[in-house]
Amino acid sequence: MASSFGQNVKNEPPEFRTPPGIASTPPPKTESRPLLMPNNLFHPFSESPSPEIRRRAAFIKQNAFCPHPDHRQSRLPMNPDDPEARKSSQGGLAPAHVSFECPDCGIPVSCSEDHWADDYESHLEICDTLKEINEDDHDLRSGRFFPEFEYPGDQMEEAMVNMTNWDTFLYSREFRAINDDRSLRQATRLLTYPVTIGSVLHELSPYSIKQKGRLTVEGLKSLSALRYSLHPPRNGGGSDIKGLRPTPPPMRIFILGARAESSLPREVWVQLTHLFPRVAFHLVFIGPESMANRDAEFPLPERTPSNPYGAIVEDRITNSLKISTFVEYYHTLHKAGHFYPYDPYFDCFMLFHPGLGHPASSHEWQETIPQLLETKVPILVTGYTQYDMERDIDWVKKTVGGEMDMLMEPGENRFRSLRWDLNDLDPQDISCGNWGVWGFRGKRYETTRKDSEE
Known part of the structure; x- marks a missing residue:
């Protein structure tokens, strides 16, 4: 996804297409239920039943940095609302990749449980939205029929x-x-x-x-x-010679x-x-x-x-x-x-x-x-x-x-x-x-x- 904080603006989300191997592969004959039911869409990214989401969790852990203000800045903040603006440009802990998944939203957001708990008030502002994103991503890969995509x-x-x-x-x-x-x-x-x-x-x-x-x-x-x-x-056009009109x-x-x-x-x-x-x-x-x-x-x-x-x-x-x-x-x-x-x-x-x-x-x-x-x-x-x-x-x-x-x-x-x-x-x-x-x-x-x- 393109970032408003200074990350790669060319990175578009992959949700425009049904993931390969899910919609095109028929379910096993012994299984008549979808992969995920509507009441079973929340899963931590690293423990997701979808291999694609597990790979996404690994990508996040390898590239995203912990937002806790005890760390030094990993890049220049782009605006006053950028979480990087809370960090010091000098001193403090070295930047660390995220590894701890919030139990409420299931997405890697902190380098450790201690930093997640210490900065929980700030994370709470987006936690519900992150949980919604989590469930929407799993819904796309649930194997259900999508009547909303019939136009x-x-x-x-x-x-x-x-x-x-x-x-x-x-x-x-x-x-x-x-x-x-x-x-x-x-x-x-x-x-x-x-x-x-x-x-x-x-x-x-x-x-x-x-x-x-x-x-x-x-x-x-x-x-x-x-x-x-x-x-x-x-224009009064018709199917006969008299009804011909310029297009x-x-x-x-x-x-x-x-x-x-x-x-x-x-x-x-x-x-x-x-x-x-x-x-x-x-x-x-x-x-x-x-x-x-x-x-x-x-x-x-x-x-x-x-x-x-x-x-x-x-x-x-x-x-x-x-x-x-x-x-x-x-x-x-x-x-x-x-x-x-x-x-x-x-x-x-x-x-x-x-x-x-x-x-x-x-x-x-x-x-x-x-x-x-x-x-x-x-x-x-x-x-x-x-x-x-x-x-x-x-x-x-x-x-x-x-x-x-x-x-x-x-x-x-x-x-x-x-x-x-x-x-x-x-x-x-x-x-x-x-x-x-x-x-x-x-x-x-x-x-x-x-x-x-x-």
Whole structure:
């Protein structure tokens, strides 16, 4: 999981796919019960019935450090809330890896039982959430049937979608009823990616220009252009010669720095097309890690004159969705003019947890952000926390100066993942996918005419 405290921002959680050997392997004929029952989901990580979770526990113990303030700092603190800020930079005990698992949450959090007990008050702030993470991870590997991962298809356009929150969205989109909080968390962990995009671009978006609606005047201008294309009027087309009508180009959504979102089941991304039934979409995943967790599709295609960047194209998903994946940095494609021309009516950039201002990844965006501003196309960005978003915004303003227009003020995303995730490099760092969302665009300058003097 990407860390807001200074760890590796490229480490995405593995929960996007059912673990190998669990869902695909039929249970023994003599065993009719699932691997784990709903009332038997809590297990200490090191004693988990899942081999994958036991390996994860070993990884945490080898890489995470004890947060007790008696130890010296193992790295520089990134913000005042960072547990490392409680430690001294000099003196004290040497940094020690975690080895003791909290009996309440089952996750390695301290180097010894004494340090865990001495610092229990601080650990208590996140202990319940860590226990929830523990049970959710075991639930994914329990062997049960997951009805929350069955998605509805098309629905008639007259049935309006209510985007007030997750409950109204799932109900109005005719999802199967989810009456369990854990099942809701599992469902939103995947759906947060397409629904976050749809909730901002849709004409019934909960984000408006009204008071505290977070949308700016410039944002209304940009989103109005996109919504004009996303919600076209009925053109009276038909199946005969007289009913032929010109078809607009597909809506291109460039997802930069793609990681685990590029490996989401395609049925999840199809949900985006159901929100805009009259429009075709072309999703473009770009980034050096855009093929992560897609081992079955290796080796990558060769780079040829007809496919100079080795794009992986999936154009048989549905008649309204095409997906292309480029294992390449965006600035390389931009310099080559691969996607030119850009159209503010048909193009949009999406950055999921990019870590623009994170010390470990900001250098990768140094060349890309000015190029994005040149296109004058809307750029939507999500973040793990409020601090993560503010750090990204400050870095963008520092990098490009006044050459950006804020389209959407930063704030909590109504369609964030309801499931919490754990950073294996720092168990104190918990966050949820797409917690917040904001947007910006390259500044547009209005031309003025000066009348000639008589």
